[in-house]
Amino acid sequence: MTETPALRAAEFWEARYRDGGPVWSGRPNALLVREAADLRPGSALDLGCGEGADAVWLTTRGWRATGVDISHTALERAALHAAEAGVSDRTVWERHVLGESFPEGSFDLVNAQYLQSPVPLDQQRVLRQAAAAVAPGGTLLIVMHANWPSWQTEPPFEAEFPTQRGVLDELALPKVDWTVETLDTVRRASVSPEGVEGFRDDHVWRIRRTEA
Incomplete structure (x- = not known):
């Protein structure tokens, strides 16, 4: 069987x-x-939900x-x-290979946290689909790493990190329909697996869609 980018990504994450x-921590x-x-x-809508901590927090x-x-x-x-949090009736879980398939419907919040991957991911397409899924009056929240951790002297793979303006340009959202409410870079503590203390920067975009 020929290995496709989607198959490679699915095998890697599984x-x-x-x-x-x-x-992840569960928080x-x-x-x-x-x-x-x-x-x-x-x-x-929580994209790349992992083990569900963000979605469960939202339902609580x-x-x-x-x-x-x-x-x-x-x-x-x-x-x-x-189930353990008692919110099964407020959650739905769907498997998608983002970039190839996407959930149907519109949402008051689309949460895209760290959609960055060492295996193929059409990030621009996914983020544009995320924006299209925001209901009128709703919010698109994107968070992505801005760089490697300060203690990462030898990166494990080549990566191109986003810039604040670069993501906005790729989204190409009409200003008449969208308002950027947060455009920020946050520095947080980061500790290596060997216990080396350092920091890492994250970019944050919170963008609200105009009411219909």
Whole structure:
């Protein structure tokens, strides 16, 4: 069988989740908490949901959440997390290979946290689809690493990190229809697997779609 980019990505992420214990902390991403805490609950789409921490956090605050990931194992863990939190009735989990398929419908919040991958991912297409899925009056929240951690002296693979302006240009959102509410770079502590302390910078875009 010829290996396609989608098959390679699916195998990579499934192996990462399947071949060990939990990959993430189980806590929501801090910049989601910061940016979504003041939003009125509605319907939310969490892209690359992993083990479900962001989607579950949103549902505990009154949202209805759809979590999307490429890994079956990640989605199984996400569903278990939702069940343990008592919010299974407010969550839906869908498997998609982003860049090739995308959830149907529109959402009051589309959350795209760290859609960066060492295997092929059409990031520009996914982010444009994410913007198209935002309902009138809704919010697109994007968070991405701006660089390698300060302690990463030998990067494990080549990567092109986004710039604030570069992502806005790629989204090409009409100013008449969208308002940039947050455009920020946040520095946070980062510790290497060997215990070396350092930092890493993350870019944040919170963009609101105009009411119809």
